[in-house]
Amino acid sequence: MNIYKAxxxxxxxxxxxxxxxxxxxxxxxxxxxxxxxxxxxxxxGIAVDLGTTTIAAAxxxxxxEDNTGEVLDTASCVNHQRRYGGDxxxxxxxxxxxxxxxxxxxxVKRDISGLVKELSRKVRSSIDIICIAGNTTMIHLLRKYxxxxxxxxxxxxQSLEYEVLSGMEFDDALSESTVFIFPxxxxxxxxxxxxxxxxxxxxxxxxxxxxxxxxxTNGEIAFFDGSVIHATSTAAGPVxxxxxxxxxxxxxxxxIKHINIKNFSPELDxxxxxEPIGLCGTGVLEAVSELLRVGIIDDTGLLSExxxxxxxxxxxxxxxKLLQNDIRSVQLAKAAIYSGLYTVTNGENVDNLxxxxxxxxxxxxxxxxxxxxxxxxxxGNILAAGNTSLKGxxxxxxxxxxxxxxxxxxxxxxxxxxxxxxxxxxxxxxxxEYIEAINF
Numbered sequence: 001m002n003i004y005k006a007x008x009x010x011x012x013x014x015x016x017x018x019x020x021x022x023x024x025x026x027x028x029x030x031x032x033x034x035x036x037x038x039x040x041x042x043x044x045g046i047a048v049d050l051g052t053t054t055i056a057a058a059x060x061x062x063x064x065e066d067n068t069g070e071v072l073d074t075a076s077c078v079n080h081q082r083r084y085g086g087d088x089x090x091x092x093x094x095x096x097x098x099x100x101x102x103x104x105x106x107x108v109k110r111d112i113s114g115l116v117k118e119l120s121r122k123v124r125s126s127i128d129i130i131c132i133a134g135n136t137t138m139i140h141l142l143r144k145y146x147x148x149x150x151x152x153x154x155x156x157x158q159s160l161e162y163e164v165l166s167g168m169e170f171d172d173a174l175s176e177s178t179v180f181i182f183p184x185x186x187x188x189x190x191x192x193x194x195x196x197x198x199x200x201x202x203x204x205x206x207x208x209x210x211x212x213x214x215x216x217t218n219g220e221i222a223f224f225d226g227s228v229i230h231a232t233s234t235a236a237g238p239v240x241x242x243x244x245x246x247x248x249x250x251x252x253x254x255x256i257k258h259i260n261i262k263n264f265s266p267e268l269d270x271x272x273x274x275e276p277i278g279l280c281g282t283g284v285l286e287a288v289s290e291l292l293r294v295g296i297i298d299d300t301g302l303l304s305e306x307x308x309x310x311x312x313x314x315x316x317x318x319x320x321k322l323l324q325n326d327i328r329s330v331q332l333a334k335a336a337i338y339s340g341l342y343t344v345t346n347g348e349n350v351d352n353l354x355x356x357x358x359x360x361x362x363x364x365x366x367x368x369x370x371x372x373x374x375x376x377x378x379x380g381n382i383l384a385a386g387n388t389s390l391k392g393x394x395x396x397x398x399x400x401x402x403x404x405x406x407x408x409x410x411x412x413x414x415x416x417x418x419x420x421x422x423x424x425x426x427x428x429x430x431x432x433e434y435i436e437a438i439n440f
Contacts, residue, residue, distance in 0.1 A: 047393030050134030195392025
């Protein structure tokens with residue numbers, strides 16, 4: 001684990017608009033893949049999923065001997081734009097101030113640069129390609145594009161095109177690197193969804209309908225019916241990433257990720273096996289689900305009288321607890337997901353439902369089914385797909401390093417071409433489904 005300064009002055013404090021003591025350190029969690037550097041690689045690339053809450057990256061190596069790619073190392077850090085709000089709407093609003101917009105761009109560039117430096121420490125040659133995918137707002141803030149159109153109807157982005165940049169855009173040390181940024185589909189269906197669809201290769205299976213759900217801050221949804229991708233997003237809020245909850249934390253060391261209540265006593269599974277510091281997204285949903293299962297909350301989401309005022313304690317000390325407002329936040333989030341899924345599929349049966357995002361990497365689906373977040377017609381084959389945005393970037397990195405970037409770009413652009421945007425706010429049935437979905 002390495003620590004880098006996040007404010008971007010790198011010691012040149014005369015250039016920094018804030019005092020160095022106010023700077024927030026970048027804490028990078030790196031996970032080395034066993035045996036990943038046992039052989040020599042001829043080229044390297046880095047994939048980056050630029051999330052609203054967390055930024056995840058992976059180092060990929062290519063050997064000319066077998067012409068295949070391998071993930072050698074992974075790393076992640078929080079998105080330090082969080083000081084301007086935990087959701088995209090807050091950051092869009094703050095970006096109307098030119099200093100805040102510049103600061104958000106600098107913060108996220110520093111985050112990405114820090115991850116690249118961490119992952120390339122053991123690499124003797126330069127990084128050839130850096131591939132980035134993120135939602136439309138995150139990419140706009142990264143490129144310092146005007147985001148004002150993203151915050152008001154008809155939600156018009158400045159650009160949805162793919163971009164190819166020099167690594168010098170991020171750091172002089174990356175001058176030999178090329179940066180590829182995934183294109184987006186709409187204001188709230190961004191490059192992270194395109195990357196996810198690319199990773200899942202849905203277009204190559206027109207005989208099977210596929211539904212991709214990214215349970216992140218935006219609740220992005222893409223339904224491939226065999227010929228057209230129906231794409232939309234629903235305002236789920238940041239609950240699925242542990243934000244907006246009284247005891248919520250990102251998925252970092254000390255976060256409670258799984259919960260099982262036996263004899264009304266919580267059994268906790270904690271990231272890193274250390275003392276708990278709070279609930280990450282999976283922990284939040286599993287906690288609510290377990291309280292519902294054992295009858296501590298009812299179908300309307302109401303905590304029993306014993307815990308209504310002070311909340312339900314999840315630790316012996318009672319310093320981490322689930323409050324009534326936390327449960328309401330989960331209800332609103334899951335209702336948004338349910339109604340979005342039902343509306344975009346029009347109630348049709350779906351062959352595969354891929355649940356993506358960092359949340360989708362760790363959730364135990366069977367533990368949350370009683371929350372009624374997924375319509376019954378599409379729960380036949382639910383697959384936890386992990387971080388499909390990062391996987392899509394990894395796939396592009398491999399194709400680029402093996403000389404197939406032109407074919408990769410054609411496949412990516414084809415996804416955008418066959419996509420149609422569904423405006424949920426314009427559909428009356430979405431509102432009615434949303435209201436009905438609030439209860440458990």
